[in-house]
Amino acid sequence: MGGSLRLGKILGIEIRIHYSWFLIFALVSYYIYGDFQRADYYFAISLLMGLVASLALFACIVAHELAHSLVAMRNGIPVRSITLFILGGVANISKEAERPKTEMLMAIAGPSCSLALGLASGAAWFATGGHHEDATAFHGLLFWLATLNLSLGVFNLLPGFPMDGGRVLRAVIWQITRNYRKATRIASVVGQVIGWLMAGAGVGIVIAYFAIGSGPFDIFDGFYFVLLGWFLSSIAAGSYRQVEWREAMQGITAASAMVSDFMTISPDMSLMRLVRDYIQPNRYRSFVVATEGRFQGVVNVENIRKVPQNRWDTTTAGSVMTPAGKVITVAPEEEGINIAEKMEEYRLDGIPVVRDGVVLGMVTRNSLTRVMQMRTQFST
Numbered sequence: 001m002g003g004s005l006r007l008g009k010i011l012g013i014e015i016r017i018h019y020s021w022f023l024i025f026a027l028v029s030y031y032i033y034g035d036f037q038r039a040d041y042y043f044a045i046s047l048l049m050g051l052v053a054s055l056a057l058f059a060c061i062v063a064h065e066l067a068h069s070l071v072a073m074r075n076g077i078p079v080r081s082i083t084l085f086i087l088g089g090v091a092n093i094s095k096e097a098e099r100p101k102t103e104m105l106m107a108i109a110g111p112s113c114s115l116a117l118g119l120a121s122g123a124a125w126f127a128t129g130g131h132h133e134d135a136t137a138f139h140g141l142l143f144w145l146a147t148l149n150l151s152l153g154v155f156n157l158l159p160g161f162p163m164d165g166g167r168v169l170r171a172v173i174w175q176i177t178r179n180y181r182k183a184t185r186i187a188s189v190v191g192q193v194i195g196w197l198m199a200g201a202g203v204g205i206v207i208a209y210f211a212i213g214s215g216p217f218d219i220f221d222g223f224y225f226v227l228l229g230w231f232l233s234s235i236a237a238g239s240y241r242q243v244e245w246r247e248a249m250q251g252i253t254a255a256s257a258m259v260s261d262f263m264t265i266s267p268d269m270s271l272m273r274l275v276r277d278y279i280q281p282n283r284y285r286s287f288v289v290a291t292e293g294r295f296q297g298v299v300n301v302e303n304i305r306k307v308p309q310n311r312w313d314t315t316t317a318g319s320v321m322t323p324a325g326k327v328i329t330v331a332p333e334e335e336g337i338n339i340a341e342k343m344e345e346y347r348l349d350g351i352p353v354v355r356d357g358v359v360l361g362m363v364t365r366n367s368l369t370r371v372m373q374m375r376t377q378f379s380t
Helices: 021-038 043-074 100-127 137-156 164-177 180-212 219-249 271-282 301-305 336-346 365-378
Strands: 004-010 013-018 079-085 088-093 286-291 294-300 350-355 358-364
Touching (some): 004 079, 013 021, 021 043, 043 088, 043 137, 088 137, 100 137, 164 180, 180 219, 219 365, 271 301, 286 358, 294 350, 336 350
Parallel strands (some): 013 079
Antiparallel strands (some): 004 013, 079 088
16 A cells, blocks of 8 residues: 555564554544543643554554454465554455455454454453542543444444455355455445445534534544545445456466566666666666676666766766665566566566576566556457
8 A cells, every 4th residue: 555654564564554544543532632631631641541542543453454464374375564544454465365264264353353452441441440430541541442442343344345344245255156256346336335325424414513513423523434435435446446457467477578678778878878868868767787688786767866967977877776686676477466566565667577687578567557458358
């Protein structure tokens, strides 16, 4: 998922935060701060409880996604990363489940974890006297953690793809029909319907707020429902397109998608000549640097821009290139879906195909698309 920040790794899985997550962080902090304020706690304590609850929710969502990931890895499905975003979190797996049973186990692991955390927080709240009149801010925090985790578990069980409940629905339909694509399409449609119903409910809340001015929900709840519903509907539609895309990419390898008419330059070439004779006439932005076919690295427009123009005559491509050891490359047998994901993750327009230090070709976004379109046109 683009537009995210890398935080680190847990159990070898990269943890990332999408920018949309900060909206949830702010909303949760605000609501819990307001709740403590209404309970006559000091401003500092109310603010602290709001922030601590949001950070604790972050940890709980990571645990939710780790539950999915551990089940996936136990079934031989590698997990590259976990990204937290407005709907909660998503685990980036390298391939989909091969059986409905595996899909079912992966899907229910996350909500089960959230519900367990919610029940544990609720039990701790009750056991330590949170229901008594002399309850402290700590008890209020436990109560909120129980509420948030139980809500997270129930929300994720909504039967709309790509929610966990939607994945359960897909697994059931997949088991019945034995058709993965059909099951995904049905679960995706259900997800879009649920999303638009949520958005419609949000609009209703906003209208009711202006009409009667009070009620169980306020205007912010309405706007949040609209945003959440729109986001869910969009992701549901996009998830099905991704399944179609993955199917179209089946069987495509770097060797079948690479182009051999890419431009190779010598490491001794000056930047002035590179710009004048290669970049300006051809409008290419990236070049493979090689010596007698041996891959040395890649130089691109961004590398050149870091050098003052008055030094282009005396600066060589080899001195500013990204060396081979730091360049993302693929082997000829690399699957097309993996190549596309690397392009997306590292925001690349092309990746060199290298075998034993020799550049064999270049896979670009356009070359992948052309091969995929040809396979789609001639498939039966």
